[in-house]
Amino acid sequence: MNPKVTRRRFIKGVVASGAAATTTGMWYAANGQDRPGGAVERLIRINVNGQMRSVDVAPQETLASTLRYKLGLTGTKLGCNRGECGACTVVVDDVATYACSVLTHSMKNARIETVEGLESPNGDLHPVQQAFVEELSPQCGYCTPGQVMAAVALLRENPNPTREEARHAMSGNICRCGSYDSYLDGVMRAVQLG
Amino acid sequence: MVATSHDVMPDIELYQPTDEANALALANTLGSDGWLLAGGQDTFGWLKDRNKAPGAMIELTQIDAWKGIRETADGVEIGAVTTLTEIANNPIIRERYGVLAQAAGVVASPQIRNVGTLGGNLNQDARCWYYRRGLDCYRAGGNICYADSPEGLNREHAIFGASRCVAVSPSDTAPTLVALDATMVIASQNGTRTMSAQDFFIGPDRDIRSMTALDDGEILTAVRLPAAWANAEFYFEKVADRNVWDFALTSVAAVMKVSGGTIEDARIACGAVECVPRRLEAVENAIRGQQRSDELGARAGELAVEGARPLNYNNFKVPLMANLVARAVRG
């Protein structure tokens, strides 16, 4: 009943996926249907946190999958994988975006920023991160990277929002712990921290 | 066996054409096997669930010609893959067609509006949860409706125009386009055709599998808003359970020319009460030439819901729709 797959065969499989370096939760085989030419190539380069990264990306792969399972950027969380919670929010060309609901292939010319890319080179937290620490904005923390990124996008577009504006801009992020008030306190403090 | 919760994207090919001709050729060649992908906010759930299984996606968002907001001789043309955020924030739309800016600004959530497009919002599929669960209902090609039954959970469903399927038009922008008398521009390899927004949306009586008049190989490329209704009096309201991430329980979009309190002309459409945006011509006729007042509003509300046929859990939509129409009319 149990297929005896040897360890070597298993490793071969991983290597063949072109992603031996990072473990891949959502790994895809190439598909060979009979369709018109001109479909996307798997090997692409994307700009993540200021670095160009070469990645083997299946055509249907979401950005969240690539970030988490190909690039090891697990700060981007999957809360619903449906665009219904915001935990996977990243910033794409300064715009808050659900990484679970865009294709990595659509990001080839984009600047992607994740929560891992916010700290300054000397290790200082981004003002939003700093403010969230000071206000103790997170509770369980699972939605926090998404909240951080939504706030970062907001402050780029509107460096001096009112609490009401912040509330609307942040509204695509669920916090099941109900820390909305504390996150808004954090955003308003981040405005001061600049 | 639908016994597992899928949420991994299955194998599917992706095309990213950068010019119109290429996109139309792909749409033509792939036909129903080619899924037109705009912002994808209604797409990926279907695919992850494995409830729709097209062989390829044709991404439309890299075609610049189908993006952006342009002034034309007769109004404004909005590219179909313009994002909802751009529409909601665009100064021209806000100034002249505020009703659309308002509707675009309350779709789902900010991130969905950042990526989601007007075309995607208009072409999104029905939100009946039975259908979304992947059940083989009429709309999915089956022979049964699970929602329209004595026990079906149909609180969000239609009170008008049901025909076997009782799902409603989920789009927030669609009623505003019907009210604005917008023109839809549809391209295919055979050329371009246009039709009114009202004709663009079709009910299950005409096609139970599709919510729009688009045929295989056709792509909605732009929406034209006529100058005739620019800067009119607008009213838009969406009532949903939650203020984010929710579909309307009922919405109303009204476009009126008012002079000295008298309604000279009006177009009104409601969302989430029928499979298509429900244009209220009887109400429009009744209020034309009338002075706006609470009484007129109340009369318009009553007229709006005439002939409603609620299901077992959506009786509330009748007074709700009447109230919203009344608010729109009374000013």
Next chain:
Amino acid sequence: MGEIVRYKRDVWGEEVILGVSWDLLWVVAVAVLVLLAAHAIVMAALAKKDLDRPTAEGRRVVRHESIDRTFHWLMAVSIFVLIFTGTAPILGLRIAWLNIHWISGLLLTFLIVAHIIRSMFWQDLKSMLLTPKDFSEPFDSTSKPGKYYFEQKGMHWAATVVVLAVIVTGVLMFMQIDTPFWNRTNSMPEDQLGLVFLLHGLSTLALVALASTHIYFALRPEKIFYTRSMLAGWMSEDEMAANHDPAKWTPKEAE
């Protein structure tokens, strides 16, 4: 060409019948076309050029009373509408077909019920009954039929079976939709519902085949006087004498 039956998953994931495979519509269309074309070619080849057709001139006898003709044409119209509204959406025509379909279906049901009652009490039911003797008729050139010859009776009874099947299944399906008379229930289990859809589909296919055949023969030159008789009610004595046995059928003289 695909399969005969389409399947789907029921609400709990089990495979059940969904209905007939509509690819069969094309199979039926092609088959009927081929058969009828073959028939036409054979008939054309066999035809004696100088054959004397019975003349329509002269005295006339009544073949179909006006009420019977009315029934026939009403049924014909409703069946045509039913077939059109039933199949056009399958072929991709986007029309609001369902209400027309069930209204025609109700009309047809009413007509059929009335016809059955009439045929039993007010009409000459026996003239339509198939007896063992009828089966020898096509092979016996000396024997002429009564009012209806064998093929006509066969066609009638085939149509009877198919139309009854389509009506019974149609009524069951009608009960599954919202109408002005009732709100739908989900009372029928999905596997049974699939069976009903399948039978409705199969009988529809049969009906399409029968209707095409019927129209073909109605339009054939040697039979067109029957079509005229269904329109005008009469046939000439000459036509009568050429095709029917007065001993078995004594029609009234026409006005």
Next chain:
Amino acid sequence: MAYMHIGKDFVPPDVPGKVTGRIKYAEDYTREGMVYSRLLTSPIPHARVLDIDASEALAMDGVFGILTADDVYPDGEPQSTGLKILTNEPTLVGEPILALAAIDEKTAETAISRINVTFERLPFVLDPLDSLAEGGANAYPGDQNTFVFRQGFATEKWTEDQVASFRAGNEPTAEAQQTWSLGDLEAGFAASEFVYETTFTTAGYPHHSMEPRSAMAYWEDGKLYLHGTSQSLTALADGMAPIIGVPKEDIVFINAATGGGFGQRARANSIPSMAIPAKLSQKINRPVMMRITREEEFTIGGARQGFQGWIKAGFKPDGVMSACDLYIISDNGGKGGGGDASSAADCIDVLYQPDALRFRGTSIGSNTAHRGAQRGPGQNQIAPIIAPILDKAADALGISRLEIRKINAPRNGDVAGPRQTPFTSAYVPESLDMATRQFDWEGRQARRRQRNGSKVIGLGLGQGYHNAGRSGMDGIVTMGTDGRLKIHNGVGNLGTYSYASTSRAAAEVLKMPWENCDILNVRTDNHLPITSPQDGSNSIFTNTRTMFGAATDMLNKMKEIAATDLGGDPADYDVSNERVHQIADESIGYTYAEVAQRATELGGKFTGEADLPEELAEWTQISVSRLAGSAFMGVYHDPRHEGNPPGFTVTCCEIELDLETGKYEILDMVTIAESGTIVHPQGMENQLVGGAVWGIGLSGYERHLYDPQNGLPASTGYWQSKVPTYLDTPVKIGTGWVDLPDPENPVGARGIGEPSMGAVSAALTAAITDALDGHHFATAPITADMIINHLAGTEENAAPLAQNNFRG
């Protein structure tokens, strides 16, 4: 009392990791050779698995094996309530039947779709009252519909007339499973001037923690390493070991952070799915990651118990609640549930101190989500039901709505509950005063029911309660020769930060600067003591006691060492500035580093090798034995405390309700806590605002829908569940606390997590009721459609008191 740490804000050590994304949740881990598992779950609400044919799936490339109920329960499935790891008799849609491991998730999903399971379909039921009715289907195995404690599955039936009469709004006449009462009910009602009676319902909806309960497991050197999710590390691992069938010393549970629990991840038996990767990994000998989807989180994540109840309350002319009679049918879901109903009655007794009270309750199963503890189980369901009744009584008796609450409020010295337990302390009138003052409750009364176009103002006042403290757990602190204090803390990192704030009690005892303290948590091989599960709002009370105790033990040992080495009596010594020294001459003493060094040299009881407290839990003993001899140790077993340490909240709110749309906006909200000394103000505020969002969800939005025709769950995700968002909650919620110490806790603290929700739910419901001229829906949630229907005189074809469905 002037504290060094208690009552002061600090940065819990995990917070930077949360804002940088660096802290790891279970699914963020990977391991070489890791494979991925997916679940095959039941598509049918109640069925029996007759056959599993996985041959096609197992023949696929990249598929490593499957795990079934037969694998995990070779001797048959336990015949008890509660979730199983895997089952052959699913009693709800989505219950796991088997798990499959493959090289990646996509392959696993494809493989699962090729497994053929043959089911026997069994009758199912979605509404407990339908099951109660004679002839109604039964949710549980063996055609049973209830579970009797210590007896097992049973069947409970009413006549159809009894069910119909209850649905029609009458007092249930059938005998209840469970009854307790206090005082003379008849006399109480006889003395009443105002009596109010109604049936009611509350929805039982899911926890929907943001982090799905993913888990990863591997075995190494005979030890199981399990990356999972929990509300408390040691309590969870302690219970998980027997479920998996591994000795406690051989399980290492790793759980740096948990993405929300809300009661559902407190105990191992509420999250047995974590055993799946452990068992599967054992079977196929590879690390196994089991990522759980949002939908699976719904189906195996469980829900609150829904109530179908009847309540009758009587008030004397002076406003005193003289009698309360409560009858509740609780929806136990597909796998059995908790004791919410009795807690609801207890809550009424606590908050309103009626002269007489009777509770009757019956728990009935339905083929819906597993039911278990959820934030204030029982107390919070009853909160939105009872608040409008108090307002009705107040209006009828001509007493202010604030006054009637003060008249009935529990005070220091009062008792409550079936055992008439005294409070450890209680300052509810003070909280009512504080909340109403901060909100300007009296000043706002002029605005009550004011109309502005289609909108109307409603004001609401609500109270919440939960028992908030336990005892009997253990504490361990150690100190290395560097003089740093290591606080071994088994409390989970759930977002309450109580793992850190309770640790501060230890720092407080030793007057240790916070930066010289290390909290050892994250993984159980950090030698953690047993803790109570972090549920029931107990962590602060329970674990400050153990932390305080362990640190005190260390303090005493320091003094003993110093006295032995440096002369004098231990009582002559004290600590300050990280030194233990003589009180009279501070120069005589040891630095902490020195005393730790001495302790290590001395060994024995100073390093946990001797004279340990006798009652240490097995788990703590394992930890202590592994630490023994390695470092200076303080270890403590906490004796039982006396009385009920309560957590109280009071909320005021003002809403503006649109009579034409049924929508309302919460214009202002103030919520006040009474939970003893505040240990961590920012954490406190988070609990208050978080509870407020939950209360808003309970009263206004959250739902739990199952299709009555076929038992499919309709609300599996955030969208359909209607979890409140930023824009459904107030722009700013005012908070505050009474901050009076509780005598049963060494730092005066009690918990607050759960009552923070109840008060808000009560206040919001009261405000909605107020805006609608006192129309009492007697249900939670109250959704826009219900308000519209009420105002328009329309109604839905819903069964009265329906559960797991829409209500009229």
